[in-house]
Amino acid sequence: TLRYSPTDFADIKTLAASFETDAGPRDSVYHLHPQDHDRIEKQHWYELVCRATEITIEELVESRQEARRSFCSTPLSLNGYLVVLVVQLAAAPYDAYYTLPGKANANRPASLPHAAVLEFLHECTRALREADTADNEQPVLDRDYNEVLRGAGRRLMLRISPGSAHGLYDACLGIAALRHEGGEGQGTMILARRQHAAIVPVLTLEAPVPLRDHRSIRKLLELTEGRTGLVSDASHVFGLGYIVEEDDPKYEPLATVQFTNHYGWELRHGGHTLMRVVSNTPRLPQSKVQADNFARVAHQVFPNLNDDEVAYLWELALEASAQSHGTMLCISTGAKAEAERLRRQCFRVVPRVMTTPVLRQASSIDGAVLVEPDGTCYAIGVILDGQATEKGDSSRGARYNSAVRYTSSSPYPCLAVVVSEDGWIDLLPSTMHT
Known part of the structure; x- marks a missing residue:
């Protein structure tokens, strides 16, 4: 069923035209080249149509009490129509993530989810534009979703860069990829304009180091510790410094890049993590597994469990x-049978009820710990198998993808809790039983 009807948008152009009264001095500006003037006038009209569409949808959402956040693309002229693409997201999960202060727009994403939506709308607009000329055997919207996330990461870094300097995202990738004397790169880089009032200088370089000099920056990161980090305007590093305390009148929330491990770094602002980048793929900040989320998934997979068993x-x-x-x-209802089937690729144990201290020891080796829903353990160090599936993710490690294959093809109801070395945590229920 259609959520909205064409009549809901019948007055879009009228509403857009009413915004012309707010044009200000634009009417007194004329570009020398006629084509430039026409192009800018058309772009301005498209922006007004986009604004009118956003307002109309917001009014519809509010009147129907829909908990949604709506995002519109710039209109595209297609077969005599102005086509505006709209993406709507559930408000609760979208609003749960920290957003940058200030007004957000198509060029200023407020968060990684917002940047991802903008990147997706851009791809959809491109796909519509190229639909008539594309090879019919090749899907037009064929960009891998990890590439969309990388584009979103670049958008967010551009927004947060002092002076909107390009190349910060790729520079951080290059720095995180390097080791210094065999050690992983760890340290902090503070993003701010030079001589920012909220930064106390500790050590100033006589000659600023370009951020594109990844090896030098990686070496300088060894100087950082605690609150003290490298100070950069996203083009050069000027030295070492730290941000003043929050009760200082000069304090201002600043963005920082925290290099956490090899190929891993985080973008933070005012103490909040905006995104985590692992192996060139941005991710949302993710906390430990939440009890209510785990209980919901566990009840879906194992409906006969009571609350005490789920709590265990x-x-x-x-x-x-x-x-x-x-x-x-x-966790599998067929743990005993699976331990027997996988006996060549696991260490079977005498069945015993698993406890947290024993689990801590049993999980110190590679492979999964295999238990029944009642907590009885039958095997440790299990190398899971399973059929290949389209749900795999090449940007994730072998542990995650093996769990996806196993839960997708398991004949038994099962739930895998996957903890990756990069800190990523996933709950993967068996797809045949949810």
């Missing part, structure tokens, strides 16, 4: 999520 499994999942090196807890 939650304790095991929480212990698994605390492992820094990565691990996997696989």
Whole structure:
């Protein structure tokens, strides 16, 4: 069924035309080249139509009490129509993430989800524009979603860069990819214009180092510790400094890049994590598994479990999520049979009820810990198998993808808690039983 009808948007052009009264001095500006003037006038009209569409949809959402956030693309002229693409997201999860202060727009994303929506709308607009000329055998909207996320990451970094300097995202990738004397790159880089009032200088370089000199920046990161970080305007590094305390009149929330490990870094602002980048792929900041989310998924997979049994499994999942090196807890109604089937690729154990201290020890080796929903453990160090599936993700590691294959093809109801070495935590229920 259609959520909205054409009559809901019948007055879009009239509303857009009413905004012309707010044009200000634009009417007194004429560009020397006629084509430039026509192009800018058309672009201005498209912006008004986009604004009118956004207002109309917001009014519809509010009148129907829909908990949604709506985003519109710039109109595209197609077969005599102005086509505006609209993406709507559930308000609660979207609003749960920290957003940058200030007004957000198509050139100033407020968060990684917002930047991802803008990048997706851009791709959809391109796909519509190229639909008539594209090869029919090749899908027009064929950009990998990880590429869309990378584009979103670049948009967000451009927004947060002092002076809107380009290249910050790729520079951080290059720095994080390097090691110094065999060690992983860890340290902080503060993003601010030179001589920012909220930064106390500790050490100033006589000759600023270009950010494109990844090896030098990687070496300088060794100087950072605690609050003290490299100070950069996204083009050069000027030295070391730290941000003043929050109660200082000069304080201002500034963006920082925290290099966490090899190929890993985080973008933060005012103490909030905006995005985590692992192996060149931006991710949303993710906390430990939430109890209510785990209980909801567990009840879906194992409907016969009572609340106490789910709480017990939650304790095991929480212990698994605390492992820094990565691990996997696989809860399956067929754990006993699976331990027998996979006996060549696991260590079978005498059945015993799993406890959190034992799980901490059992998960210290590679492979999954295989338990029944009642907590009885039958095997450790299990190398899971399964059929290849389109749900795999080449940007994730072998642990995650093996769990996806296993849960997608398991004949038994099962739930895998996957903790990756990069800190990413996933709950993967068996697809045949949810």
